[in-house]
Amino acid sequence: MRKSVVAIVGRPNVGKSTIFNRLVGERISIVEDTPGVTRDRIYAESEWLHTNFNLIDTGGIDISDEPLIVQVREQAEVAIEEADVIIFLANGREGITAADEEVAKILYKSNKPVVLAVNKIDNYEMQDLLYEFYSLGFGQPFPISGTHGLGLGDLLDEVIKHFPEQDEIEEDDDRIYFSLIGRPNVGKSSLVNSLLGEERVIVSNIAGTTKDAIDTNFTKDDRDFTIIDTAGMRKRGKIYESTEKYSVLRALKAIERSDVVLVVIDADTGIIEQDKKIAGYAHDAGKAIVIVVNKWDAVEKSQDTMKEFEDEVRQQFQFLSYAPIVFLSAKTKKRIHTLLPMVVEVSENHSKRVRTNLLNEVIEDALAINPTPSIKGQKLKILYTTQVATKPPTFVVFVNDPELMHFTYERFLENRIREAFGFVGTPIKIYARQRK
Ligand code: GDP
Numbered sequence: 001m002r003k004s005v006v007a008i009v010g011r012p013n014v015g016k017s018t019i020f021n022r023l024v025g026e027r028i029s030i031v032e033d034t035p036g037v038t039r040d041r042i043y044a045e046s047e048w049l050h051t052n053f054n055l056i057d058t059g060g061i062d063i064s065d066e067p068l069i070v071q072v073r074e075q076a077e078v079a080i081e082e083a084d085v086i087i088f089l090a091n092g093r094e095g096i097t098a099a100d101e102e103v104a105k106i107l108y109k110s111n112k113p114v115v116l117a118v119n120k121i122d123n124y125e126m127q128d129l130l131y132e133f134y135s136l137g138f139g140q141p142f143p144i145s146g147t148h149g150l151g152l153g154d155l156l157d158e159v160i161k162h163f164p165e166q167d168e169i170e171e172d173d174d175r176i177y178f179s180l181i182g183r184p185n186v187g188k189s190s191l192v193n194s195l196l197g198e199e200r201v202i203v204s205n206i207a208g209t210t211k212d213a214i215d216t217n218f219t220k221d222d223r224d225f226t227i228i229d230t231a232g233m234r235k236r237g238k239i240y241e242s243t244e245k246y247s248v249l250r251a252l253k254a255i256e257r258s259d260v261v262l263v264v265i266d267a268d269t270g271i272i273e274q275d276k277k278i279a280g281y282a283h284d285a286g287k288a289i290v291i292v293v294n295k296w297d298a299v300e301k302s303q304d305t306m307k308e309f310e311d312e313v314r315q316q317f318q319f320l321s322y323a324p325i326v327f328l329s330a331k332t333k334k335r336i337h338t339l340l341p342m343v344v345e346v347s348e349n350h351s352k353r354v355r356t357n358l359l360n361e362v363i364e365d366a367l368a369i370n371p372t373p374s375i376k377g378q379k380l381k382i383l384y385t386t387q388v389a390t391k392p393p394t395f396v397v398f399v400n401d402p403e404l405m406h407f408t409y410e411r412f413l414e415n416r417i418r419e420a421f422g423f424v425g426t427p428i429k430i431y432a433r434q435r436k
């Protein structure tokens with residue numbers, strides 16, 4: 001099921017980032033008195049009345065070297081493009097400014113639902129400040145206070161009323177949903193074209209599943225695949241393209257709907273910080289991952305080049321030690337044919353379920369090789385292990401006291417499980433729980 005997306009829009013300093021943090025429930029972005037301060041995260045999950053949704057802080061889409069009006073305009077455009085519902089945030093203490101009117105003008109033209117919130121209404125006496133905001137033309141303004149957490153419930157009640165009906169289409173279980181992520185120009189679109197141009201690939205339809213995402217369905221050798229969100233790879237405006245935060249946003253939306261994520265890097269330019277950040281999101285989301293080193297044709301090679309590059313990838317992406325690496329060229333199509341079999345393999349591992357008795361045999365053997373540690377004279381006892389979920393495979397180890405499960409021992413168990421069951425390409429999660 002696709003989660004609805006809510007974007008917060010408004011000129012600098014109205015409190016977007018403060019509200020974002022409130023709604024997300026953690027202090028994850030930096031709030032300062034300086035307008036245009038860079039934020040770490042601009043996209044996060046939130047929940048209201050058991051409805052999960054994703055929230056975008058458009059203020060974090062950093063184009064701060066542009067004039068104010070250009071900034072707010074671009075941020076509003078991103079919101080219109082990405083969100084199902086827009087929270088238009090204004091500052092009650094300052095009244096309506098020219099920049100607010102600029103934002104309003106852009107939002108009128110979209111057909112997305114807009115909920116107007118007036119921030120910094122910190123107490124009841126300030127309610128009178130609200131009236132002028134009716135003139136913005138978005139109906140009743142909701143008074144809120146980010147610093148005091150007031151009015152957010154009423155605001156969210158209104159926001160979720162506007163969520164679109166969920167698609168009737170059930171996602172079918174055998175189909176593999178995958179996406180290609182990576183910074184601009186690593187070759188994602190070229191790779192998609194090469195994949196679709198392969199022999200025996202039959203593109204069945206290119207379906208607009210949502211207004212802003214276009215999925216490509218295809219079949220190869222009786223397996224169904226969907227490439228998610230190639231729309232995100234279409235060329236758009238200059239600012240969309242050049243904004244790192246924007247490409248991260250696109251990637252996050254695609255990752256969420258994928259079983260398998262292809263992390264594409266450019267062999268020609270090498271690995272940069274942004275590649276790691278993008279890959280980190282896929283890892284955090286618990287998706288199966290293949291690292292694709294594209295443009296291998298453009299690299300001058302000697303005997304050791306591939307090994308050296310592989311070492312470099314392993315070094316830079318230590319958190320992806322489980323992910324296989326494929327070297328290929330979208331341009332010459334060299335080794336393109338190895339990619340889909342890899343996607344199938346990691347996807348199968350991602351949804352693999354192992355039998356409890358076999359699992360417990362593996363754990364017993366592991367205990368025999370490397371007995372459980374003691375902390376302050378207390379010895380960890382492992383009683384029983386079971387797989388509780390797939391996508392990614394998740395294991396619960398029942399123990400005498402979870403505090404005694406050191407992460408190095410957990411890592412050891414993970415390695416034994418991987419050796420025994422071959423979970424190539426998928427993260428696995430292990431939780432220690434006390435046996436009741
Ligand atoms: P953004 O630029 O729109 O993301 O605004 P920020 O969230 O960075 O907030 C700008 C400033 O307004 C910060 O100093 C916040 O502490 C302050 N602020 C945010 N919400 C409120 C509020 O409800 N009341 C008051 N008095 N100040 C607030």
Ligand code: GDP
Pocket residue numbers: 182183184185186187188189190191233294295296297298328329330331332
């Ligand atoms: P995207 O922004 O990640 O979708 O990247 P594109 O697919 O638009 O590719 C960016 C540029 O890299 C284009 O000029 C492509 O022709 C070039 N490119 C893509 N794949 C390869 C490759 O395998 N080898 C070489 N040499 N160039 C490539």
